[in-house]
């Protein structure tokens with residue numbers, strides 16, 4: 001409604017001018033009141049039209065922003081619920097682009113495309129109607145501008161659409177390159193590969209420049225130039241016809257004025273509509289990508305919220321195969337993990353240790369066999385219930401670039417006493433005392449100001465804050481300094497008996513005192529038992545591993 005009124009007021013301006021010119025000026029009537037009245041009406045109508053346009057823009061923007069808010073919320077929630085294998089196979093930058101750029105393209109569709117196209121189409125129709133009412137013959141001369149402009153728009157779409165797609169593709173490549181280079185900057189610098197990457201970047205940059213120039217050339221040629229030329233030809237035709245009819249009389253010169261003004265305004269909406277079609281194209285590509293993402297099934301979630309009483313974990317002939325993999329990563333794992341026990345898991349790299357922890361944490365689902373917590377399938381548990389009972393410390397803990405306190409809490413609530421207990425249990429106190437602002441020290445991006453071992457202790461304190469029944473720890477590396485190693489061992493010793501500990505270890509010293517050590521190779525359990533029992537088997541794998549490590553560390557001390 002506002003749109004129609006605003007357009008009517010907009011179009012009325014030249015009409016009022018025509019009334020004044022033909023009714024008073026040409027007649028030689030130079031009294032003040034008609035000028036004041038019609039001039040005031042002219043200014044008023046244009047002012048109200050501007051107000052109307054402002055209200056429309058506000059309205060469309062609100063619709064757009066509301067749509068984007070809901071959509072972004074939905075896409076992000078969906079992304080967080082996608083199964084692990086989807087995240088493993090999708091580059092981070094691509095997921096980020098889905099949630100930010102693609103949803104933004106949809107916003108543009110509402111704000112910039114639909115609003116502009118609708119406003120301009122209505123304006124176009126309004127001008128044509130006003131022309132027809134004023135002078136049908138002249139309107140019929142001006143009207144062909146619309147179909148001719150349609151052809152120009154079609155040509156523009158055909159030629160510039162491809163170039164615009166190329167610009168966007170190159171921009172995505174460029175973003176990925178920048179992401180990759182910045183993420184791996186230390187490696188690039190250490191390997192002296194910065195120049196190599198710079199040249200690669202230069203190549204895509206040049207291609208993007210050329211593609212961009214192509215779009216500028218096409219739009220420069222077809223948009224303003226072609227449409228202005230056609231408008232000028234039509235203007236000449238109008239002058240010709242008007243001249244033939246009113247030659248020398250000067251009659252209806254106001255009509256000519258109104259037509260020239262309207263004609264000048266017809267090409268603007270046409271150019272706007274043409275330009276906005278790119279946004280439409282972008283939004284439809286983004287929309288297709290978003291729909292494809294939203295169509296991907298979320299990881300199934302259980303609903304069992306019953307309390308976990310004993311926290312006994314049992315695995316019966318568990319098999320697991322990674323999505324799309326040809327063979328099983330874990331095969332025939334059978335384990336009984338009683339509450340409060342300390343289990344160590346060792347094995348060569350790639351043997352499936354981290355995968356086993358992912359299954360226990362409910363991050364991946366077993367392919368075959370049974371995995372239960374208190375005799376209830378782990379897969380049936382609601383994520384909140386399972387996460388409250390089982391906490392994990394991954395190999396590469398997630399550290400945000402905020403303070404240590406925020407990193408420990410990770411959005412949850414805990415009082416000072418709980419925080420202090422978790423910090424003490426994880427042996428994090430010494431580190432906090434060393435930091436300039438203690439718990440309120442910012443940790444820098446991805447926690448790079450902390451060592452690998454310290455990041456794991458932080459993740460352990462974070463996990464302990466939730467007071468879990470079972471703690472899964474995937475030891476980051478064999479090569480932490482002896483002070484950190486000592487702190488980690490002390491932390492495990494402190495937790496022992498209070499919490500079930502399942503620890504994947506690269507340093508055998510970490511799990512030396514475990515109740516049971518499980519040796520895995522190629523996804524199968526080779527042997528299990530206590531440290532002494534396993535060492536008592538001279539031809540056992542653990543025996544060999546232990547003596548091999550002992551020799552290596554003895555050599556490194558020589």
Ligand SMILES: Nc1ncnc2c1ncn2[C@@H]1O[C@H](COP(=O)(O)OP(=O)(O)OP(=O)(O)O)[C@@H](O)[C@H]1O
Pocket residue numbers: 085088322323325329347348349350351352353354355356
């Ligand atoms: N998403 C995946 N898709 C396919 N295979 C995978 C995937 N993730 C891991 N794997 C494979 O599964 C096997 C076990 O990996 P896992 O990370 O569990 O080993 P690991 O014993 O923890 O090794 P490390 O000691 O180096 O941490 C490896 O061969 C690995 O290549």
